[in-house]
Amino acid sequence: MPQASETKFPQHGSFGKEPSITEKDDCIHIKRSPSSPQGAPKKRSAFEDLTNAKKGQDLVSKKKGGKAVGKKTQKSTAGQETSKNNENNLKSARPKVSQEQQDNAVVQNKPKEPRPLEEKSDDVDESTDIKERKLPVYDDVDEENLSDPFLNAVYANDIFSYMKEREEKFVLKGYMQKQPDLNIEMRAILVDWMVEVQENFELNHETLYLAVKLVDHYLAITVCMRETLQLLGSTAILIAAKFDERCPPCVDDFLYICDDAYQREELLSMEVNILRTLKFDINIPVAYRFLRRYAKCARANLETLTLARYICELTLQEYEFIWESASKLAASCLLLALKMKELGGWTPTLEHYTGYPVTDLHSLVRRLNLLLYSKPDEKLKAVRYKYAHKVFFEVAKIPPMDVLKLEEQLKLDT
Template sequence: MLPVSKTKSLQPETFEKEPSKIEKDGDLHIKRSPSSPQGGPKKRSAFEDLTNAKQNQAQVQVSKRKGGKSVSKKTQKSSVRQEALKNDENLKSAGPKAPREHLDSAKEKKPKTPEAPEEKADVDKLVEVQPPPYDDVDKENLRDPFLNAIYAKDIFDYMKDREEKFVLKGYMEKQPDLNIEMRAILVDWMVEVQENFELNHETLYLAVKLVDHYLAKAVCMRETLQLLGSTAILIAAKFDERCPPCVDDFLYICDDAYQREELLSMEVNILRTLQFDINVPVAYRFLRRYAKCARANLETLTLARYICELTLQEYEFIWESASKLAASCLLLALKMKDLGGWTPTLQYYTGYQVTDLHSLMRRLNLLLYSKPDERLKAVRYKYAHKVFFEVAKIPPLDVLKLEEQLKLNTV
């Protein structure tokens, strides 16, 4: 057994005033300095620009300069009357015109061009907007900038595309000094480290991925396997945690079996081997996203997390894609809780149909049926606690019942 020691949890740790106003005789006057571009305050009528008052004043000034006399008000009125009489005579000479009532009736009697039936159908289509077949789960969180709901779909589509870059194949035959049981014991120890340091679950999943990808490209000896696991957790914690543990903490949990220089050298070796590309898509991120799309409660999500975390110790699940594994774990948890099956919303956000998950669901259900190894108790003991709703005690689905549902495509 790999030694585990509990450690203490780390504790992270003038408006300018408005321009002054003077109230005088019930009116408000804003202060304006005489040196401003507009000069001092001037009185003017509200419609001064729309009238011809300025033009009349200009004509009077021009007449005064030329020596002429100003025209009196009586002469102005007489000239207006003469112009009105001339206009009446012009209207009479133009001949009779149709009364306005006849014109209005003629406008009403104009035949209207009938609308084409195709245009009416297009209008009806625009009016009757059909709702999408899936539920828009991000719409209700658009106002929260911390959730990035407007980019959530694009982010997970990008992560799903990146899975093709991190496809794992069997590598244990290339390791002369390791076997499948040693890997399972290492992952079981990493689960305990994640609990002792109270790290995020994403950190645990990423650390296991880093171990697998490193072992797929480099040879590791038995005596340095624990050093590889602790260093992978250190790198994952730096990537995902807000306050990651320090190097001395990882040396302590290894029971001082390694020196500080050895751990730092292993960190550089892992990063160079993986070419510093450690943003590996993990199943836990997809699982939380899909559970939100299904509007599953916390207990159902915890059950799906338990099933998914059991696969970390199993070597035969390393080549499964993270998104497909998360979708299968959620669907199996929904069936175990009798909460329905695959919905159009889940099919839209996951990109998987229910038939794509049949074989993986069978394997996951058999994993729950299998007798646990006495050396691998960390995950089952963890999820048997009341904090995790004791989901490890929920019995798996009956194999015959699951097969009947798979044949009828009712899952």
């Protein structure tokens, strides 16, 4: 059996070809031309939000026919003349009121408009501390998208709150000591290979993150031998693609990228085994989904979001980050990216939507910055090579923050 340092996975297809540039929505991918003898799947761009609905279009047409909303049937001519005479008699009997008195009466009877929260009330003393007043502390980032039914802005906050609740069900602990034939280095090599597979098939980033989660949760329960580790990784990508992709790759594609080391029956058997082991509950919250949400709340540009993605994707290969919750990891990656780009710190809006005060993120931010400082392993080049390309703004070439400078910035947020 090969030793840990000799563990390699075949890199067939066109993993080594020069990537071409393509950009869709806020997801950017490096295209690589697959060369499967079976023809390989068509190139697919990443899943993008359906935002091409015509805004302002009336969803319900107004009824032109039907009941008339006109005035009531007019009274007879004699009745009208009688009512006019009565009005004239009433007017002559009333005392004359000046125009100034009428204006004052209108002002007094006018209903009071609601006072904005930031305005100072008459009964509040000027010496009152501003912290004691009710001030708007965060922006409603979903309000501007309420008119677009495809964005589901009404349910966005509830969706991510539900995902945070599900995180507690998928807490991972160290499992490598239970694997007699595996080690941390083998896992890192597997994840590096899975990143290349995601690029080759142009899968969603969410598919990659979910596949890594499936591998970790399976290994936390079941003992796996090193000769079936690549089979586990490729099958996990297949399951994640079925869960998240509109058009997932076929089974033959995964057999091809494994260099036909496994039979079709083995891959299908592993698929059933993974699903049964995880009790078919594979809707595992991943950091990438939280990261996109939090970047929107911060109104970060695409380059800043890409830098945060790069930091977050580096953690996939690191075993010591598996027990971090997805939402906290995403928040910490975004905070570090904001610091590296000198775009400020943690705002009340971010604290509201993430649920994390900035002090809860300091420890993880320091670890992420040290991860950027660490010398890259020669065997693990996929993530750094991917984000060093110009379609990803070459964010992998951005130097990490100085440790002392980072500490000063974190103290300012406290």
